[in-house]
Amino acid sequence: MLSPIDPNLLSDLLAVAKRAGATDGDAVAVAQVSSDARVRLGEVEQVVRAEEHAVGFRVFVGDRSAMVSGNDLRREALVALVEHAVAAARQMDADPHSRVPKGDELGEPTVVQRHDPAVAKLGTTALIDWAQRAEQAARDADSQITNTEGADASAGESAVAWVSMGGAIRTRKGSTVSVSAVPIAERDGEMQVDWWADTRRSLDLMPTPESIGEKAATRALRRLGGRPITTRSVPVVFEGPVASRVLGDFISGLSGARVARGASYLCDRLGTAVMHPSLTLIDDPLVPWGLRSRSFDGEGFSSQRTTVVEAGVLKTYLTNLRTASRIGCGHTRSASRSVGSAPGVASTHLHMAPGDDDLAALLREIGTGLLVTATMGHGTDLITGTYSQGATGLWFEDGEIQFPVNEVTVAGNFDQLVQGISARANDVDPWRGISAPSFAVDQLTVAGAG
């Protein structure tokens, strides 16, 4: 059973901080419960039940601040923690850009659907059943699915509270349910693994476990028989999930926290072209049931939509209070917050608009090139703007898939890559937090055998 932490406990501790000399502060509490079942080859492998709580405090003494967090909720333990925070804050450098918002800055509370009470009622038996069905569907998909790393189903709910020393209180609840399968395809001694997972906030939105298992199997099977191609410059099509990773890297480069440190090739690019002119990006935390949706940000501000890129032109960086002040850019209410750290910056629900036709039509339009279906590594260097990833995919000619490709890298200039996204398919996954359709890029370097 979820037992949310009483916001009054946070208010009480912020009052203790004030008596110890703090001039301002805020606090975050998270409570969550979850259940997880994993099966392999039809048998239950693991069942896990978790119950977690944590509170974190940020205290200011003038322009100086420090953070503390813990999960021992006995009052004497928390008093020691906040008193430590006040003492630590006094030793830090002053930062004129950091502050806690006043209650009247936060905006009218918004409501976003993100909690389905039915999720918490799912028992272990139901989770085991889902995981078994997902795995069985993967094994039934083809005789070449000979083994699996298992399938998993989990469900959980959480409650978050934010409280300021000034008396503002915000709370929200959320639920998530997730099923994944990791089948292994085998042919002539070659083994290939792949996976698929779907996560939703509501049971009603959950696809069948069978569809997840089948999708995972299809992904593993199509890797069989892959080989490198010789090194060359070619058009590259990024399939939706990989395209979404590219979009995620791009949006990280627009984080005010990164820009304030000068750690992005996108510094000094406000008002200039940063994407293909056909693209507009809107960060929307208010999408009902969105995985990254939220009614308030990590600093208590009511959520709002932000147009980040319009017709390819950068309109704003994503900012929290501090980074907006530091880089002199508008405040977009994009604070992320974990219990133990100072507010960061993160996008929420962010989707790239789809094209008109399906992926097959996109491949026909491009003609010949590499369809990248998975990437490995963390090879987007946002400081230098260099993209270089290990890749797996399918070689296509005249729009038709020819053979699987693996053990190659795909590399190029990241700025040119994003500005070169001209053609897109219509396959955006509406439930992924950061989501892009499959898209094509004119020329990237594919390195392989010789």
Add this chain to the structure above:
Amino acid sequence: MADHSILQRANLQLSDLTSVVSRALAGGADYADLFFEQSQSEWVAVDDGKVRTAQRSSGQGIGVRAIAGERQGYAHTDVLTVPSLLQAADACGAIATGHGKRTTIAVSAGGQPVNRYPIARPPMALPLDVKVSALAELDAMCRAADPRVHQVTAQISVSEQIVCVVRGDGSAVWDTRPLVRLDCSVIAKGADGRLARGSFRGGGRMELQPLLTPAALRATGQEAVRQALVNLQAIEVPAGVMDVVLGPGWPAVLLHEAIGHGLEGDFNRKGTSAFAGKMGQQVASELCTVVDDGTRIGDRGALNVDDEGTPGQNTTLIQDGKLVGYMHDLLGAHLMGVSPTGNGRRESYAHLPMPRMRNTYLLPGQDDPEEIVRGVNKGIMAVDFGGGQVDITSGKFVFEMTEAYLIEDGKIGAPLKGATLIGNGPDVLTRVSAVGHDLGFQKAQGVCGKEGQSVPVGVGQPTLRIDQMTIGGSQVA
């Protein structure tokens, strides 16, 4: 080393914990244990010229596990009351429902107590102001080192994890693990506005003070600045197949990813590793001997005992190119009929243990490192890596190089940017054609991820030459 203070702080008796484990066994499980953890950590950072962020956190929790056959039930909570723990025991013990034949899982005796963490006083005890002034000094040193230094970020992380594993027989095994780390990252900006990054880090299971002496801070800052300035001159990488020389120390992260993960017992028991079924076979050139060692004093991956109470040890994985051992946790060793190797690790009480690496390194050979470079006609010298990733099943891996150079006619040439190295795990060590005598370790930096759990690890190797690897880059040669 028992630290009963964590029991006192939580208002619990050891007998309470033993009764919880007994309760977890009551439903018919083969084995049950309990993992009790208290941790404290502090993180201080200088960013954008100011030491403005300090975070301190403390956490505690208990995870109760029951094993029945190949099934594991696990329940964890941070509500440390006896009723809450008994509820967790019932929840995990339910895994044994319908479990027929009961077997016994053997655990290693505690052995002689050892201490592989060379500290005179807990690093958490060092006052905050010492860290604040060290970071300010480091920031100033880096900025003064060169006018092209554009931005400096540096962090000090200190933590202490006290763990206690309680088994069904009432035995309890304790460990108190310190971990410190200093990270320095510099962004240099060229006259043309171009940006480049350099970094350096130090640490291990040691005290913090040796990293904060003026000489140590200067060395850290100089190295980060040097690498950033080198990378400011870096040219685009020629893509294709080339001979690669890996420098000593951190480039062994390739060994960790490409070979190490594939030798974790769980993947091999399930037949999902590209190394499955290759025991006793030649999987590397005869020049290669690889170990996973939890006994190196002060290393990030050092363990007195693992997270299931098995004593830390040094495990040989590959001997003269032959595969001779996998890494095991308790359950995996039991199911494969072998002894646990002390590799049962977990991120925290909120996670089940799995076979994980400690400090994985390749033993030194006979070759002179300079001779190794001189022997390469056209290739790449990789000195520092970012991260890497491996697909255990197909064996494919990928790495990003953060400091690398062209080698032409046996000489080190221009620095390279955006270079990626790819290959196949079971294949890569068969291409090792030279092994230097200069074994180096990186004991400060490794964070290994598996199934969403992170644990600290060390890696090491001497200079290695690997023939014909694929280099990913943006220039078609």
